[in-house]
Amino acid sequence: MSEEFKIEIVNPEKSFLVKEDVIEVVVPAFEGEMGILKDHISIISFLKPGIIKVFSKSGDENYYVEDGIIEFKNNNLSILTSTIISVTDLDKSKQGDLLKKAEAEASKSEISDQAKYLADQKVEVLRSIN
C-alpha cells in the first residue's frame, strides 16, 4: 500500500503548490508542531508563524508561513494561507525586511497578548532560518 497523500497549498492569489506524492507534512499548528501522515483523522486547525516542512518522493521542501488554516480530509491536505514564501527563495535581504517588520510589530506596546505572541513567534522563526 502506498504511503502517499495529496497536498494543496493555496493563497488568495493562486494555487501555490499541488503535490500528489507527499509522505509527511509538518505544520506549525497553533498549539505546537503537528506531523501529518497518510490516513490521519479529519482535522481542522490553524497555523502560527513557522515553517511548513513537506517530505515527498520528489524531494523535500520548506515554506515559511505567517498564518493560515489547514484542513485534512480523505487524505487531502489543504493549507490556506495569505503569506507563504519558499525558504529557498527567502534570501538575506527579504528575510531582513520581514524580520524588521516583525520586530517592529512585537515592540508595539498597545497590542493584545495574542498579537504579541504571534509577532514574537515571527521574530523567532525568522531568526532561526539562517
Next chain:
Amino acid sequence: MASLDDLKKRIASVKSTQKITKAMKMVAAAKLRRAQESAERGRPYSEKMNNIILNLSNGISDKENAPKLLSGTGENKVHLCVVMTSDRGLCGGFNSNIIKKAKSYFSKILNEGKQLKIITVGSKGNDQLKRVYRDKIIENISFKESKNANYFDADKVGRIIIEKFEAGEFDICTIFYNQFKNVITQLPQAQQIIPLNNEEDHNNSDESYEFEPDEDEILSNLLPKNISTQIFKAMLENSASEQGSRMSAMDNATRNAGEMVDKLTIEYNRSRQAAITKELIEIISGAESL
C-alpha cells in the same frame, strides 16, 4: 449643408476618436485576460474557505454563543452597505449597474425605517452616490495606486468593516459588486457577509472533524479572514468585469465611429459632386448665352 471643409474636419475628428477607442479596447482585452486568470486562480481559496467555515459551523456545539460575526447581533436595525466600483470610467454600464442595484436596496431599507450606512470602494461609486446619499457615506476607500486587485487591499477593507462591527456600528453588512459571467454579461450582486448566510448546502454535515484548538476559537479566528477573502473575491470579480465591460463598450464605440465615418464620407462626396455640377452648369449656361 455644411461646407466641404467642415465635413473634412469632422471626418478627421471622428477617425481619431475611433483610433482612441480601438486602442482602449485592445488594452482592455489584454487586461481582461490577466484579470480573468487571477479571478479563476483566486477561486479555490475562497471556495475552500467557505467549505471549512461551513463544516465548522455545522460542527459547532453551542449555537447560542456562536461568534457574532457568524450569527449576527440578533438585531436588524443598522445596515452597512459596501459598494464596490471601479476607479476609472469609460466602461459602459459597469458602474451604473452596481449603483442601480445598490440604490434599489437602499430605498428598500430606508422604507423599512432602518438606518443606512455606506462605504464606497472605488471613486466612481462615490461620485455617483454622494449626490443623493452624501450624509450616509461614512467612508470612501480607493485603490488608485495599486494596479491589480491584491489581497492586502482587500484585507484593509475587511479590517475596517470588522472594526466597525466590533464597535457596534452596524448589524448587517452587504457587499455590492459585479460578478463576471462573460465578456458581455456581468451580473450585479448583493452578498450579505455579516452575519454569514449559509442556508445553502448542509449536505456534508455527517463529516466529523477533530478540532485543534476547539471550534469556537478556530471560528473566531477564521471569520475575520473570511470577510477579507469574500471582499477579495469581489474585487477580483469586479476587476475582470470592469475590463470585460470596458472592452465591449469600446468595441461598440469603435463600430459606431466607423458607421459615422461612412455616413460623413457619403455626405462629403455628395456635396463635392454637387459643387462640381453647379460649376459645370454655370460654365455651360455662360457659354450658351454668348
